Amino acid sequence: MPELPEVETSRRGIEPHLLGRRIEQLEVREPRLRWPVPPDTAERVAGQRILALRRRGKYLLCDLAQGVLMLHLGMSGSLRVLPTRTAPGAHDHIDLHLSDGQCLRFRDPRRFGMLQWTAAPAEAHPLLRALGPEPLEPAFSGAYLHQRARGRRASIKTFIMDSHVVVGVGNIYANEALHLARIHPNRAAGRISGARLAVLVRAIRDVLAAAIAQGGTSLRDFVREDGKPGYFAQSLRVYGRAGQPCPRCGGHIHQRRIGQRSSFYCAACQR
């Protein structure tokens, strides 16, 4: 599921339920995620107050009095806030029981997600240290992308999906942003002008901001903390629309694999 808009939607949804609450207990029913949940995680966080809930790329960072609880939703993860007594389903792997009788429940059918405690600052964690800039912040500029793209022969789509270049852009929004910017997804990153990369930066910002405003995209697994879907799926211009007409020029939307990922584009207006 979750690209930046879905993680940010989750963050905003759960934040009011977590802030200032104490962690009564961390219940791990299934520790076998992308990386196994370390056995001492529950005792590291038990009794601690939640001071802040932040997002870095697709990671959620829960600041505690001691250290930080890191959470990644992987491909199929979602978070719900529920009464603690609610019976868990088959893929409800983790419950964070809160001091007010609610719990934060992590569901992840494919188990590509992660949960682990780390000492502050979380930014020093090996998985976060080398991440690129946040796409909605000023450091992600046309000049930055142009400089990073210099000499790179990888396709622009693969390039913007690389979290070391810019965080948060996954397969859906890479396709959408490239369509908005009229750039063919298979064009070599290093062979695109600075002016066009500046347009792409704006397109990435616009599509992510619009998706956040709609509560993200729900295709399969993603739901908000209250169980409702996000509504951006209806705004998708090319993703999942192979064979349909391009909303800009009426051309044919193609689908092909680029970098092992399904890619959608209009060959008429994306160059």
Next chain:
DNA sequence: CCGGACGCCTGTCGGC
């Protein structure tokens, strides 16, 4: 350093 392929998992869908 770079680019491409490969796993890790489960669920679903289309074709035969």
Next chain:
DNA sequence: TGCCGACAGGCGTCCG
């Protein structure tokens, strides 16, 4: 109806 392969929103690791 059942089986089987392909595919699905991520990403670290390995290899050439």
